[in-house]
Amino acid sequence: MQGLREYLQSYHSCPDIEIVEWEKQEGIVDVPPRDLPEILTYCLAMRPRPIWLTHVVNDERQLGRGFCLYLVLHFPGMDFSLTLGAKGINDEFPSLAKIFPALNWSEREAQDLFGLHAVGHPDPRSLVLHPGWPKGFHPLRKDYKTGEEGKNFKRAPLVFPEMHGDGIFQVPVGPIHAGIIEPGHFRFYAIGEPVLHLEAQLFYTHKGIEKLVEGRSIEEGLRIIERVCGVCALSHGLAYCEAVEKLANVKVSRSALLWRTILAELERVYNHIGDIGNMCAGVGFAIGNANGSQSKEKLQRLNLKFFGHRFLRGMVVPGGVKSILNSKDCQTLLSQLLEIAKDFEEWIPLLLHHDGFRQRAVTTGVLKSESAVDMGVTGPAARASGIANDWRELHAHLLYPELNLQSMVEQEGDCWSRLVVRVKEARESFRFLQTLLEEGMTESEGKSDTSNPFSSRKLRPWQPAWGCVESPRGTDVVWLMVDEEAKIYRCRIRSASYANWPAVPLTVPGNIVPDFPLINKSFELCYSCCDR
Amino acid sequence: MNLLLRKLKMGRLTEKGGNSLTNQKPSKLPSSFRQSLQARHLDCGSCNGCDWELTALGNSFYDHQHLGIDFVASPRHADLLMCTGPGSTQLLMAAHETYEAMPRPKWVVAVGDCAIDGGVFRGAYACEEGIGKVLTVDVEIPGCPPKPEDIIKALLEFMGKR
Ligand code: SF4
Numbered sequence: 001m002q003g004l005r006e007y008l009q010s011y012h013s014c015p016d017i018e019i020v021e022w023e024k025q026e027g028i029v030d031v032p033p034r035d036l037p038e039i040l041t042y043c044l045a046m047r048p049r050p051i052w053l054t055h056v057v058n059d060e061r062q063l064g065r066g067f068c069l070y071l072v073l074h075f076p077g078m079d080f081s082l083t084l085g086a087k088g089i090n091d092e093f094p095s096l097a098k099i100f101p102a103l104n105w106s107e108r109e110a111q112d113l114f115g116l117h118a119v120g121h122p123d124p125r126s127l128v129l130h131p132g133w134p135k136g137f138h139p140l141r142k143d144y145k146t147g148e149e150g151k152n153f154k155r156a157p158l159v160f161p162e163m164h165g166d167g168i169f170q171v172p173v174g175p176i177h178a179g180i181i182e183p184g185h186f187r188f189y190a191i192g193e194p195v196l197h198l199e200a201q202l203f204y205t206h207k208g209i210e211k212l213v214e215g216r217s218i219e220e221g222l223r224i225i226e227r228v229c230g231v232c233a234l235s236h237g238l239a240y241c242e243a244v245e246k247l248a249n250v251k252v253s254r255s256a257l258l259w260r261t262i263l264a265e266l267e268r269v270y271n272h273i274g275d276i277g278n279m280c281a282g283v284g285f286a287i288g289n290a291n292g293s294q295s296k297e298k299l300q301r302l303n304l305k306f307f308g309h310r311f312l313r314g315m316v317v318p319g320g321v322k323s324i325l326n327s328k329d330c331q332t333l334l335s336q337l338l339e340i341a342k343d344f345e346e347w348i349p350l351l352l353h354h355d356g357f358r359q360r361a362v363t364t365g366v367l368k369s370e371s372a373v374d375m376g377v378t379g380p381a382a383r384a385s386g387i388a389n390d391w392r393e394l395h396a397h398l399l400y401p402e403l404n405l406q407s408m409v410e411q412e413g414d415c416w417s418r419l420v421v422r423v424k425e426a427r428e429s430f431r432f433l434q435t436l437l438e439e440g441m442t443e444s445e446g447k448s449d450t451s452n453p454f455s456s457r458k459l460r461p462w463q464p465a466w467g468c469v470e471s472p473r474g475t476d477v478v479w480l481m482v483d484e485e486a487k488i489y490r491c492r493i494r495s496a497s498y499a500n501w502p503a504v505p506l507t508v509p510g511n512i513v514p515d516f517p518l519i520n521k522s523f524e525l526c527y528s529c530c531d532r
Numbered sequence: 533m534n535l536l537l538r539k540l541k542m543g544r545l546t547e548k549g550g551n552s553l554t555n556q557k558p559s560k561l562p563s564s565f566r567q568s569l570q571a572r573h574l575d576c577g578s579c580n581g582c583d584w585e586l587t588a589l590g591n592s593f594y595d596h597q598h599l600g601i602d603f604v605a606s607p608r609h610a611d612l613l614m615c616t617g618p619g620s621t622q623l624l625m626a627a628h629e630t631y632e633a634m635p636r637p638k639w640v641v642a643v644g645d646c647a648i649d650g651g652v653f654r655g656a657y658a659c660e661e662g663i664g665k666v667l668t669v670d671v672e673i674p675g676c677p678p679k680p681e682d683i684i685k686a687l688l689e690f691m692g693k694r
Binding site for chain 2: 297
């Protein structure tokens, strides 16, 4: 990363750029807000092109730094992550959305929640807060204390683009849908059968979690962060704990790393298999759906039996894991997993060789590789569009370097590719679990060193730190800053769903409305961790 | 052939839910509702944990349909509104409309700690402290999330079958 460092140092030979920290894998650099567009343009021209991890706005006026903006980029291949911090923002900052469309939503969110103005944003409509909140309601400003505003919310009509022409009509769907699904409003602009344009209005489940955790202790925060999302509970919790550990300068023991890796793979495998089944539900393919949901249930029962929670909540704690299995339990867990893996290989050909299903999924809902790059798409959705972007491979963490992990890539970007990526990754996860659990068996014989005198550690206040985990849906990023009493000052949750949702409407035009359920399920995004 | 074997294997998993055909206990439900209930799910800002457990009721282990419980697509067809989540402010209007769209008599179930009293989300600026603050709740199913067994048990009790 020498080139980048020199560029920043010699930038306009400008004294305002300050390299706060520059280590092997991570750098923090303070830059003046006005220079952000130029520096970002430079970074994006580097090859391999960097990906975005998170974009955070924070109200640090109490510290005399005004509003601050943190943009975290990761440079693949070099395993280096750079935090660009722009301090001293008063009421506006230059929009970067035109340079890097992935930041579109994040900037709109900052406008809503902080009342700042993203100058030059191409689509400055409100995003997180629906029309109808009292004027001047910007809840993430520190001077806003949670009160009665919710009661003053008077639902006002949502704003959608208009479209005119012969034979064009709109199909509004939601926010409440027909099945057991989360709420969101979709508006299809169609001409005859094919869709011309789709507007997705989300954030119906917005609760204000990022404000809620402010002022809480690390432990209370963890309880809430694990409940940002049901099915990626472990990934969110783990990302949060990683951020906490960075602030505490704690090294996690190898045994804890092992069990964290096992848990992360267990979460992936039950989700991927369930999601494969759900894709079948999206086209009414009953046997596929039944098999997927059945295997998912078996896996969740293992979660409950061995780790006490069907969604693996409560297992990861700052500094380690809550408990580990003894070698007998490891053995049982492994043999039951292998049985499920065998069963998976029995039923998965039914799907993969089913012509009717193939015909629905192949060429449906194509996400172009360029769009995926521009929109900062992550997870199976990116990998199905030819982008080898898997946080487990990009960044050496947990025990992944030892597993020789490789991103599972498909080129077509259609629903079928997203299915195939999941199938391959599920197989890989079973394989990893076998290796890991075999190590677990020998390991738990002697020392079970997972307890960690964490609470006595002091956290570095007012420092930015992030944690990142490849969840089944893509990279989840938790960004954290604490105050002197180790209470949460700001916590930003950028889930994989948040990164991927803006790309979904791009894949729909040209397809017919009845294909939307399949397209939607092939991304299988959560609403809750997007809306927070 | 493979498909056929698979189908046979699949059909043998459903767990027996006791004698679910006869009513053994009193229930406040009118007798015509005690044999079968049609439910509509309503996500009021849940973390989706509870939603996935409701989905799980349909898998071959629980198979809610054999107990006379089914999920319907329209509130017009529903007897029961199964709410998850604390009641997020931006959804409340739609939640009311869903409730209003149901024919009488109708009942509301609060699924999960959030729906009962806001759970961990109590005090957030854009949600209620439980769905009971906006709709009258008839059955509460605690848990974060409640296990599928717990949900089935609560519903069967409500129907007087357990
Ligand atoms: S009760 Fe728990 S699982 Fe259910 S919606 Fe609330 S936080 Fe999620």
